Amino acid sequence: MTDTSTRTGPADWATDQEVRWCPGCGDYSILTAMRMLMPELDVDREKTVFVSGIGCAARFPYYMNTYGMHGIHGRAPAIASGLAMARPDLDIWVIGGDGDMLSIGGNHLIHALRRNVNLKVLMFNNMIYGLTKGQFSPTSETGKVTKSSPMGSLDHPFNPISIALGAEATFVARTHDMDRKHMMETFRRAHEHKGASFVEVFQNCNVFNDGAWEGITKKQNRDANLIQLHHGQPIKFGAEGEFGVIIDNGSAKVVSVSDVAESSLLVHDENKEDPSTAFMLSRLARGPFEPTPVGIFRAVERTEYAASATQQLAVAQDQKGPGDLAAILRSRGTWTV
Amino acid sequence: MTDTAPRELPLQELDEVIIRFAGDSGDGMQLTGDQFTSISAALGNDLATLPEFPAEIRAPQGTLAGVSAFQVRISDFAITTPGDAPTVLVVMNPAALKAQLHNLVQGGAIIVNTDAFTERNIEKAGYKSNPLDDGTLDNYRNYPVPMGQITRDAVAEHGVKPRDAERSKNFFALGLISWMYTRPVEPTMEFINTKFRGKELVIKANEAAFKAGYNFGETAEIFEAHYEIKPAPLASGEYTNVNGNTALAWGLVAAGVLARLPTFLGSYPITPASDILHELSTMKNFGVRTFQAEDEIAAAASAVGAAFGGALAFTTTSGPGLALKGETLGLAVSLELPMVIVDVQRGGPSTGLPTKPEQADLLMAMYGRHSESPMPIVAAKSPSHCFDAAIEACRIALKYRTPVMLLSDNALANSSEPWLLPDVDSLPDIGVDFQTEFNGTNEDGDGIYLPYLRDEETLARPWAIPGTPGLMHRVGGIEKEDGSGNISYDPENHQKMVNVRQAKVDGIDVPDVEVMGDQDADFCFLSWGSTWGAVDAATARLQKAGHKVAYVHLVHLNPFPSNLGEVLGKFKKVLCPEMNAGQLDKLVRAKYLIDVQGAHKMNGVPYTTAEIEAAALETLRV
Ligand SMILES: Cc1ncc(C[n+]2csc(CCOP(=O)(O)OP(=O)(O)O)c2C)c(N)n1
Ligand code: SF4
Ligand SMILES: [Mg+2]
Numbered sequence: 001m002t003d004t005s006t007r008t009g010p011a012d013w014a015t016d017q018e019v020r021w022c023p024g025c026g027d028y029s030i031l032t033a034m035r036m037l038m039p040e041l042d043v044d045r046e047k048t049v050f051v052s053g054i055g056c057a058a059r060f061p062y063y064m065n066t067y068g069m070h071g072i073h074g075r076a077p078a079i080a081s082g083l084a085m086a087r088p089d090l091d092i093w094v095i096g097g098d099g100d101m102l103s104i105g106g107n108h109l110i111h112a113l114r115r116n117v118n119l120k121v122l123m124f125n126n127m128i129y130g131l132t133k134g135q136f137s138p139t140s141e142t143g144k145v146t147k148s149s150p151m152g153s154l155d156h157p158f159n160p161i162s163i164a165l166g167a168e169a170t171f172v173a174r175t176h177d178m179d180r181k182h183m184m185e186t187f188r189r190a191h192e193h194k195g196a197s198f199v200e201v202f203q204n205c206n207v208f209n210d211g212a213w214e215g216i217t218k219k220q221n222r223d224a225n226l227i228q229l230h231h232g233q234p235i236k237f238g239a240e241g242e243f244g245v246i247i248d249n250g251s252a253k254v255v256s257v258s259d260v261a262e263s264s265l266l267v268h269d270e271n272k273e274d275p276s277t278a279f280m281l282s283r284l285a286r287g288p289f290e291p292t293p294v295g296i297f298r299a300v301e302r303t304e305y306a307a308s309a310t311q312q313l314a315v316a317q318d319q320k321g322p323g324d325l326a327a328i329l330r331s332r333g334t335w336t337v
Numbered sequence: 338m339t340d341t342a343p344r345e346l347p348l349q350e351l352d353e354v355i356i357r358f359a360g361d362s363g364d365g366m367q368l369t370g371d372q373f374t375s376i377s378a379a380l381g382n383d384l385a386t387l388p389e390f391p392a393e394i395r396a397p398q399g400t401l402a403g404v405s406a407f408q409v410r411i412s413d414f415a416i417t418t419p420g421d422a423p424t425v426l427v428v429m430n431p432a433a434l435k436a437q438l439h440n441l442v443q444g445g446a447i448i449v450n451t452d453a454f455t456e457r458n459i460e461k462a463g464y465k466s467n468p469l470d471d472g473t474l475d476n477y478r479n480y481p482v483p484m485g486q487i488t489r490d491a492v493a494e495h496g497v498k499p500r501d502a503e504r505s506k507n508f509f510a511l512g513l514i515s516w517m518y519t520r521p522v523e524p525t526m527e528f529i530n531t532k533f534r535g536k537e538l539v540i541k542a543n544e545a546a547f548k549a550g551y552n553f554g555e556t557a558e559i560f561e562a563h564y565e566i567k568p569a570p571l572a573s574g575e576y577t578n579v580n581g582n583t584a585l586a587w588g589l590v591a592a593g594v595l596a597r598l599p600t601f602l603g604s605y606p607i608t609p610a611s612d613i614l615h616e617l618s619t620m621k622n623f624g625v626r627t628f629q630a631e632d633e634i635a636a637a638a639s640a641v642g643a644a645f646g647g648a649l650a651f652t653t654t655s656g657p658g659l660a661l662k663g664e665t666l667g668l669a670v671s672l673e674l675p676m677v678i679v680d681v682q683r684g685g686p687s688t689g690l691p692t693k694p695e696q697a698d699l700l701m702a703m704y705g706r707h708s709e710s711p712m713p714i715v716a717a718k719s720p721s722h723c724f725d726a727a728i729e730a731c732r733i734a735l736k737y738r739t740p741v742m743l744l745s746d747n748a749l750a751n752s753s754e755p756w757l758l759p760d761v762d763s764l765p766d767i768g769v770d771f772q773t774e775f776n777g778t779n780e781d782g783d784g785i786y787l788p789y790l791r792d793e794e795t796l797a798r799p800w801a802i803p804g805t806p807g808l809m810h811r812v813g814g815i816e817k818e819d820g821s822g823n824i825s826y827d828p829e830n831h832q833k834m835v836n837v838r839q840a841k842v843d844g845i846d847v848p849d850v851e852v853m854g855d856q857d858a859d860f861c862f863l864s865w866g867s868t869w870g871a872v873d874a875a876t877a878r879l880q881k882a883g884h885k886v887a888y889v890h891l892v893h894l895n896p897f898p899s900n901l902g903e904v905l906g907k908f909k910k911v912l913c914p915e916m917n918a919g920q921l922d923k924l925v926r927a928k929y930l931i932d933v934q935g936a937h938k939m940n941g942v943p944y945t946t947a948e949i950e951a952a953a954l955e956t957l958r959v
Pocket of ligand 2: 020021022024025026027056057126130131204205206207208
């Protein structure tokens, strides 16, 4: 088969299925970013698979003209792990919401990440259960009033980036649905990475949690509250780059650059083996109302799982020769009557 | 060794013997039993084994909870069960005696390691006084042997420390029993040398202990005779001794070879299914990919993913794990992808009796999923049959593109029997073709792929795997339009899909049942799974006693063989013995309105032939 990717455009990656998200939903812009990115990547549609769980976000595979599986709630990382093991030649994306990946599927997510299975995991975080019509999710803020928490939710929220780093994911990034270019760049990097990539996408659910990310993602708030992480550069933000991030007493802190020496600013190193600094960065903001880093937190190399599994098959063949059924049936000793 | 000339003891011929070795889990009883089995197999006896492990890995030494036992039956005729009650009991300590004595037939022989009957051990086992001399053993033939002491003396010359010497006493017991049943010495010497290669001292100690046991029988003047059991008239050919889990694992791998497909196993460890995972993990040179998942849900889900990718996928578990897999299996039913789910049943509910057998997951296999999710069920009937059953489950899965449930149980998993090895070249070809071309056209006349366009005969949908150019498609758990596979909430389509999923399973080509035994009997057993052996043996016994008896055994439980209703309908009485509270009888009654009587047993011990015989006699009487 010739490589068709160079000749495709975004439309070739779209299916004929009607997209059924609510008008104005942030999922649309993520889909557009993905469809625009795909022709730029050196991949074939038939070698690409989108696997998802259940939720609004998880409808994604139906809209990509690739192979796809809309699975069951929370289990997409596990389904995709089996697929990746059986078919290391495929390019597999895993899509799900914050409930899908951190609530019912939290276990599968962390295990896929720690094993470093070659999957690109995108978690659309709208801090709410969209598909089931608006209950609080594991990323909703404490006190969130929803139909299932009329007096405010009691749950302390998860920080997805902290979780991924805690699971020692080898690629951890964050982007948001208001910035297509940033999404495309982040997805591109996730795709380049060998092993498991985890990308949190801030996504607006305009029906059940409208404006949840506005405090940081709205155009006029971005300068003050979005911190772009650039590898090898001091972490600075603000309209004039007047703010910066330092590490002080074991945590990341926002400072005015004028108050500190430029040299004391934290220089971002996404390749740092030790995830501690990345973790500190992930703790910088307590919620979407104060300066929040986006970009790549961590990108390190570690042996990829399915490749290692394939390697073991080769070693076994070297050691024992190709499987011989007649021989295996006789391996425990035989006698003749 | 002694230089006294051996006494000439009479050599008596027996048609069979059932020996049970029992000791502390650390006493090596499984090894002893296994080795005795191997020697007997090589002599051409028919045989069947039944190991019994404690649920705890290291139960306190000398306690009832720590008793491990191994029953082996050897015979000069064809057998299907490890036997009801042992005629010989070898006990290594008081706890083993306490736990096992009730199994022994009245008048049976007890060979007992007297050295272990210290005051402390006797008390630990819960005896008030020493059972060796307080009348407890009055109704048995008692052979007291100071195994510990003799073993220590025998190995002392090799410089083995007394503490370590104790560890060889199972070989003493094996030597003694080998003498009693005139088993050759050489195979065990070879076994010791291979098993303990590199540990010279251990080899010497075990060899010495074995010989001491063998010589003890000859010289000790406490036995009246020794025995011979002639080879059984088995079909000629090459045999191996295999247990159910191993045979099942080999069957799955064989299916991959026969289907020319890469295989994938997603599994989470659980007794008694773990050994299948272990076995497949050693077979990576066959291209088997094994994935120890984070839980049973992930195990099943990974198998679904692998199946989507074009692998012959399996997931193996026991009851509690199957419960967890339920939702994922619903997805597999909806996706109509081939995969095999293995449930090695154990006692439940919950942790229940994890090392004991039960057949109580049948209804879960049949109905234990949300909504209407029909799934074919195949059940193995003997340890070696696990091999054939695994291939059959895979055949159905591939041909009909459906998840298939394969049921085994703890009685099959760990029991072993001689297996006449199949000619590998005569095994069926179960391969299927992937879809590689368009199978439809759109309004513009362009070729398209319809993932749910069915084969007219089998109703199977095509299997197009990622990587196939042009056939990109999406599948999912949401109801699909028949043909196109597009999401559809249309009421009529859903009705149609429910019907077609059922029709597909109902239409599976399942061989007819055969009536075994007396074709003109009024009475018939109906069995499935591991009760086969006892039912077969009970039928023979009843026939011998002059009764007309037949039996029908089911390997396919969904769908039932198409002649089942008609066949069962001919009998006046049908009795269905199951290790559950009545499950197959419910299914058969519901489907055929036949008045099947149940016999139920749920004490974690497989049905004995005598119990089934008794149940039959009772039914015949009413
Ligand atoms: C086993 C199971 N439990 C519950 C549900 C119901 N359910 C569907 S989606 C969902 C949560 C969706 O939230 P999220 O994952 O954040 O996705 P979103 O809709 O917000 O994109 C729930 C609870 C289900 N489909 N399956
Ligand atoms: S409910 Fe929210 S997340 Fe779901 S489609 Fe509508 S806007 Fe999007
Ligand atoms: Mg959500």
